[in-house]
Amino acid sequence: MxxxxxxxxxxxxxxxxxxxxxxxxxxxxxxxxxxxxxxxxxxxxxxxxxxxIKPVGIPAGRASLFPPRRSATSPDKAMSRDRRRLLACSGPMPPALASRFTTGQLAVLRIVADEVAAKGVCGLCIDAIAARAGVCRRLAQGAIRLAEGDGLLTIEERRHEGRKNSPNLVRVISREWQAWMRRAGRPKAEGIGCKAIHPTDTEVLTPGKTETSTTLKKLPGRQGRLHASGSRESRRTAERAKAMR
Structure with a gap:
């Protein structure tokens, strides 16, 4: 043996x-x-x-068969900053919940909420979420994990043995957040809300002028009783003046 x-x-x-x-x-x-x-x-x-034992297919000096991940950087940082600010200010969740997150985290959760509202589940990879939100990959991961820790989201991991893992499936389980998304996606009823304002004059005002270029129409003369009696008195006065001459 x-x-x-x-x-x-x-x-x-x-x-x-x-x-x-x-x-x-x-x-x-x-x-x-x-x-x-x-x-x-x-x-x-x-x-x-x-x-x-030597692994087959893995180059020497590399721990994994897959190529090393490159750190993605934004080509325009100013545009990414404006994008995440706009997404954060667009009301991605109720104010009571939004107060727990930063501007970048709110931008990430806005992307997740839009996917959930459209498809029922967010199946985007973390790189796509980060690119759309204008943040880095690590911040996007932290925002989703933080929302999961607060009981707002659930994350379903899809791991595969021997091959690349599929993107996680993210679902919104907060009832308050779900009601907020339904209210935001509901079309406005026709005839409800503020009335459309129609200006009385559509002419363009030129600088330095206080009146429009439209010509004012002359109002027709009054046809009332007082106006008629006044006209007769004026005619009589004119006739007397002629007679005295």
């Missing part, structure tokens, strides 16, 4: 030898001291085999 252990070349052979050793110990063929010595030899030989 010791010679077979020293001559083993694969981990599968080591597993088979280990099974035989403990089967012999269980049947009484091997004593406790012999089984313990063989187990220690198995352990040392298994470590030697593992050290000699």
């Amino acid at each position: 010791a010679a077979a252990i020293d001559g083993a070349r694969t981990l599968a052979q080591m597993d088979e030898l280990s099974r035989q050793v403990w089967q012999g110990h269980g049947s009484g063929t091997l004593a406790d001291e012999e089984a313990q010595a063989l187990a220690e030899r198995l352990h040392r030989r298994r470590g030697e085999i593992r050290e000699g």
Whole structure:
């Protein structure tokens, strides 16, 4: 058995030898001291085999098969700053909840809320969320984890063995936040709200003038009784003046 252990070349052979050793110990063929010595030899030989295994497809000096992730930087930092400020001021969540987060975190949660409102779940990768919000990758991760810790979100991880993981699925579970998103996406009822203001004059005012260029129409003369009687008195006065002349 010791010679077979020293001559083993694969981990599968080591597993088979280990099974035989403990089967012999269980049947009484091997004593406790012999089984313990063989187990220690198995352990040392298994470590030697593992050290000699070289991963297939991974370049030398690299710990993973996937290329190293490059740190993404914004090509225009001023534009990214304006974008996250605009998103944070657009009301992504109720004020009582929004007061817990910073401007960058609110911008991230706005992107997540828009995806949840449109599709029911946010399946964007963290790089896409960070780019849309105008923040870095680490800040986007921290904002989502912070919202999860406050009980506002749930994160479903989708890990895959031997290949790249799929983006996490983020869902909004806060009832207050859900009601806020439904209210924001509800179309306004026609005829409700402020009335449209129609200006009385659509002419353009030129600088330095206080009146528009429109011509004022002359109002028609009054046709009332007082106006008619006044006209008769004026005619009589004119006739008397002619007679005296």
